[in-house]
Amino acid sequence: MSSLNDKVEEYIKSKSTEIDWDNIEECSATAIAMEIGEKRSNVTKALNEIYRANKLIKINSTPVTFLHIKTIEDFYSVVLTKKYFDTIDEFRKVLGNKGKKNVFAQLTGYNSSLKYCIEQCKSAIVYPENGLPILLYGEPGTGKSFMARLMFEYGKQKGVIPKEGKFLTVNCAEYSNNPELLLTNLFGYKxxxxxxxxxxxxxxxxxxxxGVLFMDEVHGLKPECQEKIFLFMDKGIYHMVGDNKTWYKSRVRLIFATTEKPNNVLLKTLLRRIPITVTLPSLEDRLSKEKKELIYNSLYLEEIKVQKIIKISRMAYQILLNHKYVGNIGELENVIKASVANSLINSNGEDNINIHTYNLPLDLMESSYTVFNNPKEDKAMLEIKSLRSSEKSDNKLFALNQFLIESLLEWNKNIITLDDFIIKSNRIFEQYIDYLYFDENKIDKFTEKLTTNLLTNMVNLLNHKYCPITLSNNEVGILARVLLDYGNFSDSSESLSIKYCTEIDRMLEQLTKIYSFKSNMADELLQLLYDSNLIGDNPLSHLNIFLLLNYLKRDIIPSTIPGIIIAHGYSIASGIAEVVNQLIGQHIFDAIDMPINSDILAVAEKLTEQLKRIKNCNEIIVLVDMGSLEAINRYLEDKFKMDIGIINNVTTRMALDVSTMMVQKKNIKEILEEACINNTNKYSLIENKKKQDVILSVCETGIGTANKIVDLIKKSLPSEIDTIIITYDFSNLETMGDKSTLFDKYNVLFIVGTENPDITNVPFLSIEELIEAQDITKIYSLFQGKLSYNQVICFSKNIIKNFSLENLIGYLNIVDPRKIIKSVEEVISSLQKELNMEFSSGTTLGIYIHICCLIERTIIDKEPASYNNLDDFINNHKDFIRLAKKIFLEIELSYNVTIPESEIAYLFDYIYSEKRPGMSKLKSNYNNDLFEFNE
Incomplete structure (x- = not known):
């Protein structure tokens, strides 16, 4: 992990110098995982380790973010006295003026519908030397002047514009009939x-x-005036009017603005000199949540101005929300000012003013489409603060995921079946997609177009491969809107992903088994989306994409036996596969197109790569165009846990014949034989199919303990074995018995756990038997020759040591259990040698815990354990005390402690007593601490 920790720490360092407050989520686990190409779970673990090492601060924002302490202290010249902050604002206060927020945050929608516009503006203003000329285009009232002013402030904040730099505005429309006056004002005169x-x-x-020169309404410039500024735009020099000899310079950044379509009103030669054009969306094209926020902000500012509490009726609020503002934000603000003014007249000096429908401007009422069918709605008053809707309550993505989690938990508790879960998910996705298309929620059209174009390229790659699961242009549009909604609201669902990651992973595993073909397509699509930063890498986004794909293609049924066509030439295999899949109406064949000059080795290697990607498959049929079957066999034998049927000389007719039999669910041998008789081909069958050996770990109380058992076994194995160790749901196993699909896929060597699920012909090893190693011969037989007898003995000793360590990690506060466990191991070895005894596993385990705890107690000066008749013990067992003192000498010196005789007496009793405490409740009789291997 150290290398991953280093990568994560370096990434955090790079983001901790000039912090981008608008994109602080770049320092979250999800963003880092995508950036460095690691699993989110691994990055989270690395972040927590670095944080515990006091190298990072943690901000409990949404999502949780991290920053590098030393980098911040050096860059911002501050001393951080704490490393945990509840909010970003709390942390920014520590930085003072140095942590000033990005000026563009003043814009409603700065991190959603205006995000791309702002990125363009930033690029133009910070470009080296004099920045880049930029044109702001948008309807009246969309905020062009405000955006220009913020660009100026941003330039000063970034240091590219000096403090003395000025922001000057020229309204070009004022000079439309007097271009000479503009030139003299612009260039000066002699x-x-x-x-x-x-x-x-x-x-x-x-x-x-x-500084910055903002040339508003630039479409008002005559063509000859536009031409006069070309030289200055090109070289930054100009003549004053009346002086054609002297050149003057100015390092000014130019911002142009227009309400007209640039191509219709500006010279092409001028447009060529403006590399960036920013299109500001109209209010109607903005997100509905942004319109709500603008109304709230305007009312809030009015509340401050009039020094009264403002309330608005539910009906009046709906009219404000539904009205189409021709003048955009400017008109909205004026409407609210007028409404407040009308209400203020009727307030009669009261502390509150109420806005009703009759207080709204008359033209607004006349153009309103709101139906006045409920007078009560104009009497129900809303406080301004209530208009600031919470992100989650106004968030359909969060509602969708909340519903999915509730359904998933019902499935987890066997309240509903998997089919019921799929039906429910299809229903909620249908409602969600309707919302994306028909609700008032608006999206940025430009961003939607970019996303759709990118998705079209991705889907073209998948459509060819996964026919007939092809996504139409309409379905690509649906996916684009879902991803854009994810971009705005995914953070709110992250808490669900973290909290229910185990349940989601279990559902994904089940869906992969049942819908393996769709799952493969979803996996490939997800990888493309991750690589393009269109979606975060977490279990919930994985589940969302699979269920969305399943909803869009709910009528597609994959073949029970997959097939591959491999042929030389451009699209030969793809063409045959596509024709057959479309005629059959199912995805039967994948295709591999090989270059015409590929030899049999290249064909076999390509086929091997494809077979490795196929999951949960016991049989597969491969159709090849040419080459020796025997040669291909040599490369595939003993490499895969599946039967591989290969037929040569593939044709469309033969592939159609094979696919028909596959749909009829004939067995692989029948298909191969009949296909070759019907088409005079040859075939070979490579019977590789051998089930993967597994050891199952189960616990009736939950998956957590089963996972601990898996970790314990893996840590304790003295060498690698060709067997996987997996957890499995106890209730499922107990209900299904040997009918579980698990036994079709795996060869289960034995089951280990806290309770026996009683599976016929499958041995069970209890956790007590495993840890106490009561029967080494039994454990040896269960591993079926995968470990030698001596390796099993070593394995049993490792189990005891690692189990002790697991229990002690949570108990010991002073002593490092990883360090002391080695010393105790030497003590136990010396005791066995000096006493000429072989301790049982139970005794060894008890001594591990006993000695570690007594050292901890002795270090912190706790009262030594009292022992009845201690004097008698000292008189009768002087030799044992002397031996124990000798063996414990190194520990006493290392930890600067003295082991009291009372503790030695308990150790003596523990070794020589015939009664041993059971593993389920292992405890020393001197201590109340209960060591249980449980959740």
Whole structure:
């Protein structure tokens, strides 16, 4: 893990210098995992380890974010006295002015519908030297002037515009009939340049030097005026009017704005000199949540101005929300000002003012589509603070995932079947997709187009491979909208993903078994989406994409025996596969197109790669165009746990014949024989199918203990074995017995756990038997020759040591259990040698825990355990005391303690007593601490 920790720490360092408050989520586990190409769970573990090492601060935001302590202290010249903060604002207060928030955060929608626009503006203003000329295009009232002012502030914040830099505005429409006046104001003039020019006067370009010049309504410039500014845009130099000899310079950043379509009103030669055009969306094209936020902000500001509490009727609020504002944000703000003013007249000096429908501007009422069928709605008053809807309550994605989790938990408790879960998920996805298309929720059209284009390329790759599961253009559009909604609201569902990750993983595992073909397609699509940063890598997003794909293609049934067609030439195999899949109406064949000059080795290697990607499959049929079957066999034998049937000289007719028999669910040998008789082909059958050996770990109280048992066994094995150790649901196993699909896939060597599920012909080893090693011969036989007898003895000793360590990690506070366990191991070995005894596993385990705990107690000066008749013990067992003192000497020196005689007396009793405490409740008689291997 150290290398991963280093990668994670370096990434956090890079984000901790000039913190981007707008994208602070870049320092979350999900973002880091996507950036460095690691699993989110591994990154989370690494982050927690680095955090515990006091190298990171943790901010409990949504999502949780981390920053590097030393980097922040060095860069911001601060000293951090704490490493945990409840909110980002709390942390930013520690930085003071140095942690000032990005100025663009003042814009409603800065991190959603305006995000791309803001990125363009940032790029233009910080570009080296004088920035890049930029054109802001949008309807009146969309916020072009405000955006230009924020660009100026952002440039000052980033240090590319000096403190003395000015922001000057020129409204070009004012000069539409007097272009000469614009030129003199813009460039300045020399004395005598024209009548009335009595002295030299600097122009706007000179005054705006090192600042920003905002040229609003640029479409008002005559073509000749547009041409006059070309030279300045190209080289940053100009002549004053009346002086054609002297060149003047100005390092000014130019921002243009227009409400007209640029291509219709501006010279092409001017547009070529403006590399960035930002299209600001109209209010109607903004997200509905942003419209709500704008209404709230305007009312809140009015509340501050009038120094009164404002309330608005539910009906009036709906009219404000539903009205189409031709003047966009500007008109909305004016409507609210007018409404407040009308209400203020009727307030009669009261502390509250109430906005009803009759307080709204008359033209707003006349154009409203709201139906006035419930007068009570105009009497039900809302406080302004209640209009700030919570993210989750207004979030359909969160509602969808909440419903899915509830259904998943019902399935987990066997309240509903898997089929019921799929039916429920299809129903909720249908409602969710309707919402995305028909609700008032708006999305950024430009971002939607970009996303759709990217998805179209991804889907084209998958459509060819997974025919007939092909996604239409309409379905690509649905997927695009889902992903855009994910971009806005995924953080709110992250808590569900974290809390129910085990249940979600279990459901995904089950869905993979039942819907393996769709699962494979979902996996490949997810990987493309992860790589493109369109969705986060977490269990819930995985479940969402699979269920969405399943909803869109709910009528597609995959073949029970998969098939592969492999042929030389461009799209030969793909063409045959596509035709057959479409005629049959199921996905029968995948295709591998090989270059025409590929030899048999290349064919076999390509086929091997494809077979490795196929999951949960016992049989497969491969159709090849040419080559020796025997040669291919040599490369495939003993490599896969499946039977592989291969037929040569593939044709469309033969592939159709084979697919028909596959749909009829004939067995693989019948298919091969009949296909070759019907088509005069040859076949070979490689009978590799051998079930994977597994050891099952179960616990009737939950999966947590079963996982601990798996970890314990894996840590204790003296060498690797060709057997996997997996956890399995106890209730499922107990209910299904040997009818469980698990036994079709795996050869179960034995089951280990806390309770015997009583599976016929499958041995059971209890956790007590495993840890106490009561019968080494039994354990040896269960491993079926995968471990030698000596290795089984070593394994049993490791089990005791690792089990002791597991229990002690949570108990010991002072002593490092990993360090002391080695010393205790040497003590036990010396005791057995000096006493000429072989301790049982139970005795060894008890001594491990006993000695570690007595050392802990002795170090912290706890009262030594009292022992009845201690004097008698000292008189009668001087030799044992002397031996124990000798063996414990190194531990006493290492930890600077003295082991009291009372503890030695208990050790003596433990060794020589015939009664041993059972493993389920292992405890020393001097201590109340109960060591249980449980959740």
């Amino acid at each position: 004395r005598g340049a024209f009548t009335g020019a009595d002295e030299d006067k600097q122009g706007i370009l000179s005054v705006a030097d090192n």
